[in-house]
Amino acid sequence: MSNKQLNQVFSVVKTFLAIVIAMVVAFVIILVVSDEPMEALYAFLLGPFTSVRRIGNLIENTIPLIYVGLGVCVLWATGKRTLSGEGCYYFGGLMAALASIKIYFIHGKSLTVTSMVIVLVVCGIMALLPMIVNLKYGTDAFVVSLLFNYVMFYIGNYIFSNYLMDITSTSSGSYPLPTDSFLPTLIPGTKVNANLIVALLMIVAVWFFMYKTKWGYSIRLVGLNPNCAKYVGINVFAVCILAQFIGGAISGFGGGMEMFGRNPRFAWFSLTNMGWDGIMVATLAKYKPQYILFSALFLGYVRTGADIMNRSSDVASEIVMIIQAVMILFIGANSFLAAMQQRVRVKYNEKAEKEA
């Protein structure tokens, strides 16, 4: 086994172990707090697979996680970490609702496409500001983007209450979204629609962009060594801006697609937290687009399970938060299993030498 393979194996083992440890912690808590722990565990672990509708829920929960996860992969690829995914996801949903409700001269699927193009452009631009002030004036990109998310939210809230809120309706929310713009349903009896296919295509597209185009290459090089990138003649400013635009656009796209079939009205009255979930999905996938499907599926599964457990037993769904926290703790810990890895490395080295 070469050193590279060894590092890969340990990377996988560490991620897997982190998940296992997190789940064990969750089980222990369930056992302690629940009066009927077996029912709760059953609902949590197997609940998501007990009916078509629940499998549907699992997939529905997974799709937006794919988008925000991919968004973070690109947003963070230059090494400049921003939280713009959060604001962009919200704003994407809002812009999609605004466009599809207010553009009255286009109908049906052309309206869907037009709205989503608007979402891509607007959300891409929205993600730029924190990066521009960072590059130009040296502000902290992380903090500014965090605060700017609230700016986006309040702008959105203004637009919502002045232009979209349906005061005649008994349910709070916007005017109803035009049903002819909704995406076709894939699995009858669920809300799983063509968005699933688009999300899978998006994974391929982001992977292709990051690894097979010169722009993706430039973004990665800036992330690996910004000094070297500058020195070989890459325009670091432009590359950082590009990464933010694309990452913001993808996150916004995820929010926008939620408006075409999953909800009858736009009804987000706060930031959605999806940006933070995106960070979790991306971290679990080691920031590689090709692994996003698995990490999003896992997180979607845990969430769906917790939801079902919440409804069918006495354990609250907040247990998910504990699982996530423990998992991230172990995945982020560089020294986790490092000593063991070093021992194995030395052993393999000696073995390889004996054979040679």
Added chain:
Amino acid sequence: MIAEAIQPVIEMKGITKIYPNGVVANKDVDFSVRPGEIHAVMGENGAGKSTLMKMLFGLEKIDKGQILFKGNPVTIAKPSDAIALKIGMVHQEFMLVPSLTVAENMMLREEPVKGIFIDRAKAVEETVKISEKYHLPIDPHARIIDLPVGMKQRVEILKALYRGAEILILDEPTAVLTPQETEELFRQLIILKENGHTVIFISHKIREVKQICDRITILKNGLSMGVYNVKDITEADISRLMVGREVKMKLDKNKAHPKDVVLKADHLCYGYGEGKLKVKDVNFTVRSGEIVGIAGVEGNGQRELLEMITGLRKIQRGQVHISGMDVSKMSIQQIRDKAKMGYIPQDRLLFGVAAEATIKENLLANRLSHSEFSKAGVMKEKNLTKKAKELIQEFRIKCGGEKQTVNMLSGGNIQKVVVARELSTQRSLIVIDQPSRGIDVGATKFIHEKIFELRDADAAILVSSADLAEIMELSDSLFVMYEGEIVAYFKNLEGVTEEQLGEYMLGINRQTPEEIKEAYYEQ
């Protein structure tokens, strides 16, 4: 090989160290030092000298093996363990706080106190006491930032002695010194030896080791090649053991035939608002078909000068023209593509490569926009791979294929990656900062040959090196920088000695303005 007759003060037995990137830095290395000797550790870069010493000082963890101190096994897990055993280390990069005085640096973490306040008078007194005891004079009130490199090194040595060190590890101490400063350091080391101290001297300069060391341990590729008495071994033998083959040191070099002016620097200044100017009114030209060298102690403005020429640093005053084009109005990409400038930077891991990217990605980073390698932004993988393979062969980069990451390579091979990228396209100007810093003899020779080859193909070449022997071998003409100014210019180097250059480098001597003016060739 010599038998151990005297009880060694330190013994390292069967030391093995593997880094997380898979590099085997040391393999079953035995190493021992006798009390009161100056013991050299020699080897090419990447041979494992520094790693071995870092383990002795507790900076790296030993994977296998044992350390014996005066015959007893000890564990050195952190530097404070080593200090407790009276081992001190002077690193290549000085560990001093530049804004504090000598006395304050000496007492860091061991400050004498009066009540809750630091007793500054006592600190000064202690510093004077220790400096007199070892005959190493120093001004305790001077701030580190104002001291020349040789003095900073002396502070480091005194600091180690103040903490009670009896065994002193010096990691390539002469790399940053002028010939005069080196002589001074050697004098100090002899004094320490006479006082009963033990010195471990890491170096790859054979001449220096012959001059002051008693015994020598030679490392190659992480393995020990044996311990020898310095007086019993010839320079040729040492070289053979280090490199594994005879290396012809002098290269054949054709006579230069300079043609048109390619690089023109007019009244370049840098460092406004930083106290004093780092570059002061520098004027010179480089013509195609010649190699112009910059000699000087590091930190005398060479780096700033080169970075202004290559576009990495904004020009504050003055002008740089490459083939008639004004560099200050161009982006780095334009300087590289239009003005055809190639640049090999001093710090290859900081600027030269992205260590976690593959060799292929590093080799071709500067030419992705060329139609040969990408179309509508999509990279042409086949062509990229083919080109990378060609370059690996042409520049003899020792690696396990183009998909390996660069951090798996040795220093010399990383430098070859940078050189291959920079020199494999048509260049009219090539700027090289420290061409052979920390790389082995073989790779150095290869790079020097490439430089001559390109000069003979009419490229204009500007080289800066802190290694006097190297800069004298490479340059056709040469100027010396001291405190940001050109203080001497030599049209050709016949009859010029290292000592002469050393005097200009230290600011002892200075040519007349008329002589210096010759560095600027009027067409």
